[in-house]
Amino acid sequence: MALMPTPTFATTTLEDLKSRILGEVIVPGDADYDDARKAWNLNVNQHPAVIVIAQSAADVAEAVRYANIEDLGVAVQATGHGISRPADDAVLIIMSEMTTVRINVEDQTAWIEGGTKWGKVLQAAQAAGLAPLLGSSPIVGAVGYTLGGGMGWLARKYGMSVDSVNYFEVITADGRLVHASAYENSDLFWGLRGGGGSFGVITGMEVQLYPVTTVFGGTMLYPASVAKEVFTRYREWIANAPDELTSSISLMNFPPIPQVPEFLRGQSFVMVRGLYCGAVADGEALIQPWLDWMQPVANQWRAMPFSEVETVSNDPKDPSIGWSTSVWLRELSDEAIDTLIQRVLPHQGPPALVFAEIRYAGGAISKVNAEANAYGNRDANLVLQMIGMAPTPEMHRNLVEYTNLIKRELTPVLTGGIYINFLEGEEKWNKTKDAFLPETYQRLTAIKAKYDPENRFRYSFNIPPVKG
Ligand SMILES: Cc1cc2nc3c(=O)[nH]c(=O)nc-3n(C[C@H](O)[C@H](O)[C@H](O)COP(=O)(O)OP(=O)(O)OC[C@H]3O[C@@H](n4cnc5c(N)ncnc54)[C@H](O)[C@@H]3O)c2cc1C
CATH class of the missing domain: 3.30.465.10 (Uridine Diphospho-n-acetylenolpyruvylglucosamine Reductase; domain 3)
Structure with a gap:
């Protein structure tokens, strides 16, 4: 059932649009409206005035011209992974069939x-x-x-x-x-x-x-009980890392759900993951000090074709109720490490966050002139992303408050910048300037x-x- 009344556009204009494009035009009341307005991010609940599933650049142009005639906004969606504002009352152009x-x-x-x-x-x-x-x-x-x-x-x-x-x-x-x-x-x-x-x-x-064909990459999991030591070792490890190595450190609270392998289910770990794109033997040598220090609970670093790069992170494939926020850090101070361990790992009761990851940037990113294009934060080295589940508005509010508390505690090491790709929903819109x-x-x-x-x-x- 559609939740919105059928809009009162001049039928001729809408009929005109339909007759001019190869793709589909869907409006409230149509049988497929509720399916078409969905995003990968299940927290998005949007009610566009018109949905155009475009087949070509000409379709997109017609949809934009239609929006001009009807004085409507235009929203664009490819997968629905990164929506900032729901496409309410807009012409929503869905690009998912344009995949050449x-x-x-x-x-x-x-x-x-x-x-x-x-x-x-x-x-x-x-x-x-x-x-x-x-x-x-x-x-x-x-x-x-x-x-x-x-x-x-x-x-x-x-x-x-x-x-x-x-x-x-x-x-x-x-x-x-x-x-x-x-x-x-x-x-x-x-x-x-x-x-x-x-x-x-x-x-x-x-x-x-x-x-790039064969690479050396993966994830190592250490017990949460040694998180502090893993963080301080990671800080030393990346200080002299070659540009061929892109890596991250994260705290992970695996949810107690059947989709998670049994030995990880409901458990917390500190993970070191990344990818080395130079010679495999050099990548192995970079990892060896970790193995010499302590055998991980699991070690998935391996030589692999780059086509398997998704196995480094194993991100969720199914549509998700996750919510993500992010800040740039100047450094990984002892105090920042303590804050993250204290606030992300569970203490009393279930954890508020599923995941907090710090990716080490720098390298080729910071060698590009800051004025070369609009992308910002080139001088910042460490980007923190925090992810939690927010299936209800109340849980969403709590999650935002909790991550704000963590950010306040991290203030001494924050640059003030954000990585906009790791922000979602309202925050992406409200904090755009900080990017x-x-x-x-x-x-x-x-x-x-x-x-x-x-x-x-x-x-x-x-x-x-x-x-x-
Ligand atoms: C599981 C997961 C993993 C991720 N991993 C990374 C990562 O490793 N690194 C990283 O940098 N980011 C990552 N992201 C963030 C991701 O890059 C952003 O969410 C991005 O906006 C998603 O783009 P999309 O087209 O898939 O999503 P959509 O929600 O379809 O699009 C997001 C926005 O992009 C714009 N857009 C999309 N297509 C077009 C188009 N053809 N023309 C004009 N505008 C368009 C629109 O403004 C739209 O609102 C990840 C996100 C998720 C959920």
């Missing part, structure tokens, strides 16, 4: 259509001995991930995904298809690389690929005023149009 991938072996590039998940790009690129800069999960959308930065297990060697884009094909707010590259609409190209989906709909992008340098944010608002003066694309990051 073309690999150019000679130029080492991939052309990726706007709704493609990383897994498809990964498999096509690996068949040619090449690798894209995907993140921990192959079911995340390549474009949405890249627009916010995109930090994966090759980040310290090859940088953020945003730094490997050659050009975007974009439908702008006036319904035109434009190219954005270093040579055409270079201001738009600059803003899209970090500024999110606030400036238009990306129908395709070309990214650089890298010659950027102040001058970058100002420049983004001016680019917004040029390309989207009516703020049609107001369901992505919070970047209002401000004329310079």
Whole structure:
């Protein structure tokens, strides 16, 4: 059953839209409306005025033009992993059927259509001995991930995904298809690389690929009782880490559910995970000091084809009620380590958080000039992501309060910045500014005023149009 009344648009306009596009147009009251408005993130409960399941760039352009005629906002969804605002009363353009991938072996590039998940790009690129800069999960959308930065297990060697884009094909707010590259609409190209989906709909992008085939990576689990020592050892380990190593340390409270292997179920661990993209023997040598110090409860570090990179994190595949927040840390002080151990591991009763991970950035990420594109926080090295389950509004409020408490306690080591890809929902919208340098944010608002003066694309990051 649809929850919203059928809107009162002139039928002719809606009929006109239907007749002009190859894809589907769904409105409240249609049998498939409730299915179509779902996101991967099950906390999202959105009621778009019109849903367009696009088949082509021309469909996207028609949908945007329709939004202009009806004076509606435009929301874009590929997978629904990273929604900031529900697409209420908007034209929601669903990109999930636009998934063509073309690999150019000679130029080492991939052309990726706007709704493609990383897994498809990964498999096509690996068949040619090449690798894209995907993140921990192959079911995340390549474009949405890249627009916010995109930090994966090759980040310290090859940088953020945003730094490997050659050009975007974009439908702008006036319904035109434009190219954005270093040579055409270079201001738009600059803003899209970090500024999110606030400036238009990306129908395709070309990214650089890298010659990565066999890698050495995985996860080691140590008992929660030695968490402090693992954290201090990790701090020393990464101090001299080569750029070929991208790694993280995390505290994990495995939920007591059947999907979790029995020996982990309901238990807490400290995990060291990552990936080394140089010679396998060098990767083994990097891990050896850990094994010499203490045998892990489980050690899954191994030589593997990069096509299996998802096994490093084993992110959930099924739609989730998880909620994520994030801050950048300047350093891993003893006090910060104590706070994390005290607040994330369970003490009395069930833990509030499922997971807290610190990824070590730096390397190629920080070698790019801070003004090269809109992506911010290049000088920050440690990004903390905290994840909990929030199936009810009350649990969501409690989770937000609890993570705010942790952030307050971590204040002495916080940079004040956020990694916007690791924020979800309202917080992503409210804290957009903190993802950027102040001058970058100002420049983004001016680019917004040029390309989207009516703020049609107001369901992505919070970047209002401000004329310079
Ligand atoms: C399990 C999991 C693992 C993750 N791992 C990582 C990781 O390792 N590294 C990392 O950096 N991030 C990671 N993320 C965060 C992820 O990159 C963001 O949530 C991202 O926004 C998801 O993009 P999407 O297209 O899949 O999601 P969607 O919710 O479909 O899109 C998110 C937003 O991106 C924009 N967008 C998407 N497609 C288009 C398009 N074609 N044109 C214009 N705008 C578009 C829209 O504004 C949309 O609101 C992870 C998230 C999850 C849930």
